[in-house]
Amino acid sequence: MNQFAPYIPLLEQALRKLDAWRSQYGEDSSDSSANSGQIEDILGRLTEHLEGNYPFHHPSYAGQMLKPPHPVAWLAYALTATINPNNHALDGGPPTSEMEKEAVRELAKMVGYGDTYLGHLTSGGTIANLEALFVAREIHPKKSIAATSNAHYTHSRMCHVLNTKFLEIPVDVNDIPDFNFIENHAEDIGTIVVTMGTTGLGTTEPLSKILDIAAKHSIRIHVDAAYGGFFSLIKEDLPKKEEWEFLSEADSIVIDPHKHGLQPYGCGSILYKDPSVGKYYKHDSPYTYFTSEDLHLGEISLECSRAGASAAAFWATLQMLPLTETGLGAVLKKAREAAVQFSILLKESSSFQLYQEPDLDIVGYFRIPEKTNTSEINKLSHSLFEKGMNQKNPADSYHLSLYKIPADRFIARFPNYRTDTDYVQILRSVFMKEEHAGFVNELADRIGI
Template sequence: MDLQHWLNEALANHEKWTADYGTFTPHSSLQVDPTVFGSALAELQDRLRDNYPFFHPRYAGQMLKPPHPAAVVGYLSAMLINPNNHALDGGPATATMEREIISDLAQMFGYSTQHLGHLTSSGTIANLEALFVARSLHPTQGIAYSAEAHYTHSRMCGVLNMEGHAVQADNRGRMDLDALETLLKTGKVGTVVVTPGTTALGAIEPVHEVRELTRRYDARVHVDGAYGGFFTLLAGTDLPAAPWQAIADCDSVVVDPHKHGLQPYGCGAVLFKDPEVGRFYLHDSPYTYFTSDELHLGEISLECSRAGAAAAGLWLTLRLLPLTRDGLGEVLAAGRRAAVRWSEMIRESDSLELYQEPELDIVTYFPRTDPRTLSAIDAASHRVMDTGMNAPEDPIFLSVARASRAAFEARHPGITADADGARVLRSVLMKPESEDYLDTLHARVLSLLAR
């Protein structure tokens, strides 16, 4: 895709639209010296080189990748206008796009046409809104989440002055259902957070089993699909269907288009199965809600100003890569295929060992050391990551995750636990290009170990 061509098209169309309103002279206070601008831009470009190559498949570290060119063009097209999706008055076109997007996401998750939702600036804010509604419905009860859940839940419980309960994880990094039931029996929990795709391991928590369990104790279920939510597109083909199909029966769900939705940062989403929860957002803003009797997005969100450009970028992307298995789903499937194949290569290796079987597109592994101790594994994992990242030629970029002694013993009982835990190597293969680059990546890791 020729990004330069479509950026030029976007700029040309913007100029045609603005010309319809007549010419005017920009104010002198906005004028800058082209020479000074050129110098400042050159400095900016130079400073931006102090980044890791998130765009390249040799970067297999954190959950970072560039947006799709369609997202860039869509975002830029709207950014030049700079609409605010808080109110229809601030962004009528992009607010309509946002509603269409939310309808598509609701359909993907199996929600009925009667739902409530909107985009947010992040998954953190989306989860905050879901927990805000949970507190409004059950003000005297707390929130349960897995010990392997994203830290946003414990943090947001603090923000909302709610009691958070971390439930121990099983030996696959998922919420332990026996421990959850013990907690539910106390009556202290009003909402359970379940994560189909944890950010550390990519573990798929059993949404269907959690939903069945919570029914017995009259508790709600919130699905944190910030990372894994779009894998719903692979349910029943590449992945077991049950956890993903159960989302339709859960009370709320969060997903981050700026992760697997190919968008630039600043694009999360929250959806509620029951549109009546909108009453908890009730407020009025007489100087912003005045040109339309329709529901303004700001009336059902905690955030005020929000970039309409985020909706435009996602809307255009989904026109080209729709929420189907053969559309956006194929992008996710490529990363998962890469993770599965790499796990097979690691199992056949004499110098690497899988920490845990991948379920999505995150691979965790560690060097085979002599002696086989946690301290040796910790040192070797860090050395591989550091050496690869700082190699003057042919660098690769991995990350590490810290595994506790108990977690290691559950998965690898033959390793001597001479420390409280150990770092393991962790690679996120969320770029579809990782599938084609995998042989090179694997060989490079092996070469670092051979040193």
């Protein structure tokens, strides 16, 4: 497991080099009140506060979608932040703007868009999806945007922000969308959101089938791959690999480098297959966009100021881990391996039940209660959830999350249980750190599987 302290000399060396560049412009007039002793004291107190975090760095943490960035990413971010470029316009960050374009070009290549596309980084998946839905509204201003009940809540929220109708597509017990529902409402739908890796259990939705329906009714397709997008690098290892073959047919795609791209928060991205949608962003500014005739990233973004440090960090990471099966894909393979192995342990257990086979690296499961009431499952889930975080010895701790499922959907899968609650809360583990691959058995022992 990588620790960050050994990389400090590398950062010091790079900072000295940048200081030499800065010194060419004359004496530094920095405020002398920012003395090193005061900063040391503040950092000491900050460190004490930060130690109150959960151990996101350690594989015993398998709760939410949280992990530290790759060392090269945080080093590049910290180094670039000393300059603090703004990638809105080329004069705000010429080098980092080019880095962003290069990194986005690699993302477009990964999803199969080739050379004709439009895209940029964002501050996160929420803004990236907002931009995609904004374009969807502009293209079909009087039609609905539809997504399944498993889609991230950001889509319904952003439709409210955009004053656009949102249509929820029902799913069956196996998370398959109701295709008849889509057909029956096709005339009212302008865009369908397909989630490739839901944030709940990592479910890959049937993109190919929805594309077929969409083509018949001239419906646009937006793929929300904020969490799952990078798994396209290892699609041959996935149970629904055929769905990933159709990624390039989507009209727009969102992918979050700050999830499986090993980046600091916040770093999302939005890609459009048709670059002509840039016309919907058209605007002018009296004091920007003068330094170059080339496209300024702010001209194709709803956001204005954006951290050039995010682009530098992502660009630097791709120099070390390119978007290939053996580059960043090798990290994804470890995550997938951990989820598969953990699922096997659950299936071999007499005291735990796997909820469903994982599509990616998120596993849902529950402790089998003595009484077959859904309320008993909820109690056991809460008990295990709390127990893991409250171990006296950190070396015995574990960190999980909970996932809420409507009781009728749960009973459809597990009819031997009696419903006495509206929802069933199961345990959820996110194996997004490559270190999880070597820690699964230890984690299972700590949980009691």
